[in-house]
Amino acid sequence: MKFAIFGLSISSSWGNGHATIWRGLCHSLARLGHSVTFFERDVSYYARHRDLSCSDDFELVLYSDWDDVSLGAECTAREADAAIVTSYCPDAQHACDTVLSSHAKKVFYDLDTPITLERLSRVGFVDYIPSYGLAPFDLVLSYTGGQALLSLQQHLGARDVAPLYGCVDPSVHKAATDDSHYAADLSYLGTYAPDRQGALEQLFLEPARRSPNKKFLIGGAQYPEDFPWSENVWFVHHVPPDHHPAFYSSSSLTLNITRSAMANWGYCPSGRLFEAAACHTAMISDYWEGLESFFEPGREILVANNANDVMDALVRDAGDLEQIGNAARERVLAEHTADHRAQQLLQLLEAA
Numbered sequence: 001m002k003f004a005i006f007g008l009s010i011s012s013s014w015g016n017g018h019a020t021i022w023r024g025l026c027h028s029l030a031r032l033g034h035s036v037t038f039f040e041r042d043v044s045y046y047a048r049h050r051d052l053s054c055s056d057d058f059e060l061v062l063y064s065d066w067d068d069v070s071l072g073a074e075c076t077a078r079e080a081d082a083a084i085v086t087s088y089c090p091d092a093q094h095a096c097d098t099v100l101s102s103h104a105k106k107v108f109y110d111l112d113t114p115i116t117l118e119r120l121s122r123v124g125f126v127d128y129i130p131s132y133g134l135a136p137f138d139l140v141l142s143y144t145g146g147q148a149l150l151s152l153q154q155h156l157g158a159r160d161v162a163p164l165y166g167c168v169d170p171s172v173h174k175a176a177t178d179d180s181h182y183a184a185d186l187s188y189l190g191t192y193a194p195d196r197q198g199a200l201e202q203l204f205l206e207p208a209r210r211s212p213n214k215k216f217l218i219g220g221a222q223y224p225e226d227f228p229w230s231e232n233v234w235f236v237h238h239v240p241p242d243h244h245p246a247f248y249s250s251s252s253l254t255l256n257i258t259r260s261a262m263a264n265w266g267y268c269p270s271g272r273l274f275e276a277a278a279c280h281t282a283m284i285s286d287y288w289e290g291l292e293s294f295f296e297p298g299r300e301i302l303v304a305n306n307a308n309d310v311m312d313a314l315v316r317d318a319g320d321l322e323q324i325g326n327a328a329r330e331r332v333l334a335e336h337t338a339d340h341r342a343q344q345l346l347q348l349l350e351a352a
Contacts, residue, residue, distance in 0.1 A: 001346070003029065003036040004080040004104065006073070006095035008088040008111075010038045011060060013241050014049030015191050015221045017166075017271050018086065018111055020241055023052065024169035024338030025345070030057040032342060037061060037076050039069065041090040049221075051240045066091045070098070077102040082349050087112040092128035105349050106138045109164065110152070113144035114261035114268060117151050134158040139352040141345075146267035146290055162348050165294075166271035167341040168332060173278040176245035182236070184217035185314060187251035189239060189272055192223040195260040199286055201228075204255055206307040208233050211314060219247055248279040253313055253321060255304075256285035263288040273301075274336045277328035282321035284313050294336070300328040 005022070013019040026036045036058040040046075054060060061076075063069035073095070077083045083104040085095045088111070099106050110116055119126050134140050135157030142149055145163035152158040188204050190196070205228060208216040212232055219239035229235065239247050248254055254276045262268040266289025273295070276283050284302040285291065295301040302324065304310050313321075 001034045001081040001349075002079060003034060004039070004073075004076045004083040004099070004102075005036060005086070006039045006084070006089050006091070006099070007086040008090070009040055009046050010058070011040055011052050011062070012046035012050045014046060014051075014238055016088075018088070019052070020271055020275075021111065021166055023055075023057070023241070024167055024172070025342055026055070026058040027169055027171070028338040028342035029345075031339075032346075035059075037080075039063065039073055039076075039095070041066075043090065049238065051242075066094045070094065073098050074101070077104055080104040082107060084109050086110070087116060087128050089128055093130050096130040100136050105352055106136065107141060107349070107352075108134050108137045108139075108158075109141040109143075111143045113142045113148045113152065114259075114265045117148060117155065117265070118261045120155060129156060139348060141348070144262065144265055144268040146265060148265045148267070160352055163267070164341060164345060164348070165336070166269055166274055167336050167338045168271065168274035168278045169338045170278050170333060172241065173245055173248075173275045175280045176249040178250045179246040180250075182217060182219075182239075182243075182247045182250035183215065184234070184251045185211070185214040186253050186255060186310070187217045187219070187247065188255045188257070189219045189244070189247060190257065191220050192227075193259055196257050199257045202307055203257060203284075203286065203304050203310050205230070205233065207310040207314065210307070210311060214314065217251070244275055245279050248276045248281040251281055252318065253282050253284055253302075255310070256283055258286055258288050266290045267293065269294045274332050277325070277332040277336075280322070280325040280329050282325040283328060284310060295328060295331060300324065300331050 008018045010022045039061045042062040083099040084107040086109045133156045140158035140161045141164040149161045216233045219236040221238045284304050287303050297303045302313050
């Protein structure tokens with residue numbers, strides 16, 4: 001099959017989770033013999049942090065303005081078997097018009113469904129949703145399952161809706177040699193988000209204050225200057241994807257915190273969970289509905305409701321944490337790899 005994809009970014013993982021997902025899917029699709037052309041607007045903030053400029057797995061088309069690429073986009077969509085527009089595509093309206101005028105399977109993939117639905121209820125429209133809604137698409141995919149799927153049908157007219165969750169590419173994310181630069185008793189990898197700050201305070205910063213002899217590490221982008229650092233909390237600015245295995249492998253335990261909109265809807269597993277598990281690293285996460293559909297609490301992942309739960313995890317025997325990390329890795333390799341998601345995508349397209 002030939003795929004035409006109009007998305008946010010695949011060339012830069014800075015400040016977004018889309019790039020890693022698409023890289024994994026494109027790698028798996030390429031191994032299955034399919035071809036992908038990915039259209040990405042060349043914006044300055046991603047250009048400054050670009051960590052992938054070309055790949056054997058897909059063709060990347062960087063463009064500065066839609067008018068410059070519109071003819072090429074129309075030609076590519078016309079020749080494609082499946083044409084996909086994603087959430088946060090900067091030229092979503094133009095891209096959707098182009099996709100819907102083609103003979104390809106027409107797909108909208110919302111990688112940010114909770115944010116989409118929250119913004120729709122608050123202001124009545126979403127920039128990356130076309131003015132006519134999602135009814136014209138043959139298939140609407142959502143990174144979020146559960147009740148969010150019904151809401152996409154009720155409020156945006158989506159007809160055929162299915163979840164396509166995050167995943168991990170085991171050829172990229174796997175156990176790595178410990179790196180002293182990333183060594184920590186508890187790590188957290190994530191872009192700064194105000195709606196995660198309360199949970200980060202309770203599940204990361206408070207345990208750090210109570211454990212002055214342990215090392216805590218945050219990796220990510222966009223953290224403000226007034227962030228409440230302490231002496232045993234270390235910071236690494238933007239950990240690129242090829243450093244993620246070393247980051248996780250150097251941690252005794254890593255923390256996942258879900259953005260409030262996603263936690264409210266549930267069934268929205270962060271790709272970071274799958275990455276950490278693939279690296280054999282024990283994970284502790286806040287709870288959200290559907291978590292147990294992806295990892296078994298207590299055996300494959302630890303769940304924290306407050307700082308005390310994190311403190312209990314930090315004093316667990318190293319062997320226990322290793323066992324949890326290994327169990328999580330087995331679950332990921334059995335159900336949550338990029339190969340699994342690519343096969344699911346192909347099956348959904350065939351059925352659409």
